[in-house]
Amino acid sequence: MGSTAVVPLILLIVVLGSSVWVGLGLLGVGVISLELFRSMPVDKLLAQAVWNGLSSPELLALPLFILMAELLMRSKFIDGVFGSLEPWLRNTPGGLLHTNIVGCALFALVSGSSAATTSSIGRITIGELKERGYDENVTIGTLAGAGTLGFLIPPSIVMIIYGVLSQTSVLKLFAAGLLPGLLLTLCFSGYVGILSYFRPSIVGPRVETSKADLWRARREHLPQLLPFLILILAILGSIYGGLASPTEAAAFAVIMTGIIMMFEGTMSVQMLRDACIGTARIVSMLGLIIAAASFLSVTMGFLGMPQAILNFINGLDLAPLALIALLIVIYIVLGSFLEGMSIIVMTIPIVLPLVVAAGYDSLWFGVFLILMVELAQISPPVGMNLFVLQGLTKKPLSEITRAAFPFFLIMLAFVLLLAVFPSIVAFIPNLIS
Template sequence: MTPVITAVLLLLAGFLALGVWVSFSLFAVGIGALTIFRDMPVGRVLSQSFWNSTTGTELLALPLFILMAEILFRTKLAEKLFAGLAPWTASLPGGMAHVNVLGCSLFAAVSGSSAATTVTVGRITLKELLARGYDKRLLMGSLAGAGTLGFLIPPSVIMIIYGVLAEQSILRLFLAGLVPGVALALCYMIYIGVWSKLRADLVPVETRVFTWRDRIAGLLELLPVFLLITFVLGSMYGGIASPTEGAAIGVLGAIIVSIAQRTFSPATLWEALMASVRTTSMIGLIIAGAVFLSVAMGYLGIPRFVASTVAGMDLSPLMLILMLLLIYVLLGCVLEGLSIIVMTLPITLPLIVAAGFDPIWFGVFLILVVELAQITPPVGFNLFVIQSITGEKLSRIAYATVPFFLITLAFTIFIIFVPQLALFLPENVSLRR
């Protein structure tokens, strides 16, 4: 079995090193492995797998949530977030630097995308806060870290992908990500507050005094975001809508927000639609390739072999999950998050289930690992997003992100020891659908 695994890994590494698309690499490795090591109708297996993986009703929510994010990206929502949050954060330790975290948290709850969250919030907050004299390194680091919350706080596109691949309830995954998402955002804010107290030069003295009238006016600026969150998540958790229907409600809400802010036009709608088609096609191909490679590895007996090998190592569940965490952190240095999930899930999920871990909890664990990958050089996507906004060297951005990487890593370890942080809501909230 070792030669088979070696061949599969070498094929995959070779295709990725050549710059072949991840989806095509997955298809090519699956086809090559079955052709070389098994005498079977590869074309039939491929067509069957492709059809099954791309026609599931759960996937219908994916393009709709992506479209919602694309429409909101073209509105004035980021400006409204800054205007609404500034009066509430100015008097906190760390001042308006908290707008990065709170703005990303709120936008994550209506977009489901890490990249969309980072670029939408960052293009406004960085300019505004730098003009006020805030430390650039603190701003870049907090934006990179908080931008990853787009994966964890529901509705999350990558949670939908995990739910489809792992055959888990998407609604329960959304519930599982809610408390950890809020808790991680609080950890970022605590760090900003403490560090700004230790380093007074990071945060300027706020000369303007915001009154309660200003704060109430700020809440009115945030009203569209709160309404979107209420209608999208509330409809799903209240049993009124499925994830797909909730996503459709979100698209309608995003269009209404766009019209209300006078940013809606046939041209912007067409741009959003085309961007959604491109993103959905890319993700759909990756999912189809991952499912096919999973089927191919099943025929080759790789998951059974790996499971029996790990079982022979006599690792405790804790040692197993810590070993996986180390492997995932290393993979995050060379692969982006979605690729990590689709490539490893066929092997790691059976191991996790056999060790007694809850698949819903493992979904949250994987999302946190993907967040680490988003801010890990040299391929951390959020680093490139911030570079496109600021023009800074990638090394400076990566250095600024180190504290938030360490906070996320520590939080991931914490959730291993306190799994109820992720499982409390899924186990105690009754869902009607």
């Protein structure tokens, strides 16, 4: 590879690894690279790339889903998750540890954020499970792993950003994440069940309850899940029923969230103000990153970086699975130093052509990339979910990392499974197309 490919790549890694704002770092790398290696009006190219990157209609859904997540974190009905799931899961192998996994999967269906999912479920279940005698490290591990489902299970903020940057249908990405998200949830629950068989001490004392009392508790607590079911129907039902686009479904879901919160008495002017300010901060950050990533993608095209790297990888004559294994190693290394959004915007222009040339499509790569970002969420030293759990438990980061490691391995094995059977990703999109 020539200097026009190597120098910007090294510069990109150095800048993103030096704690510079991601958006500003990407813009800086793009501008410097063009000034060094090409003679062209950088200002005009920058303006056009930023406009193209931020004018996509699909991005309208982004602030709406973020606002809904901000509202949900401030609502009361999230507190009913543990109570509604407890009578259904208490007698399963692994017991109430499954409330973390199932609760995160349910919250992921309405939030789209990994950190929000981990924080919202963790603040309820960590104390409850500790009081009931459950192993705290296993509890933390289930939260670390299942919390990442907020990225994979739609509606996903990361999927929207990937869809815009890769020009892939957001609707199809949402559909592609459903089955892998369900299967990964089952993998987590299966592991907990098997672990509890070999290590019964991780589960608290069994509560003996008659069948009549158990079913009565199930019926009494089930309505606490009603708000979730309403929001899930509002989002996914309207999208896959052909009644609304992802943006329209997001708007409807925000309205429904507000109505539910008014009924429960948590909606106030101050709360709404706080949610809007939180949304504005996140959207501003993401907007800068998306604009900068669009410019950097154009810059890489002018420098010939994707083609140079493609030629280099092709020269290695790797089989498709060997290429995926190499990418997994690269993403794990990147995930140890960079946060997920940086990884996405940095690698899409370079890696997507490689994966497509190997026989995979952009839809499959989107799910693969999101899973790798999920791995980054629980990879030290910058894994966001690890920091969220550290804030909730006040435990050392090393202890939280050890607790999350088995779930890291499960996700890694699941990625390999999708590489061997890519039809898993395409199954639901093919049904609705």
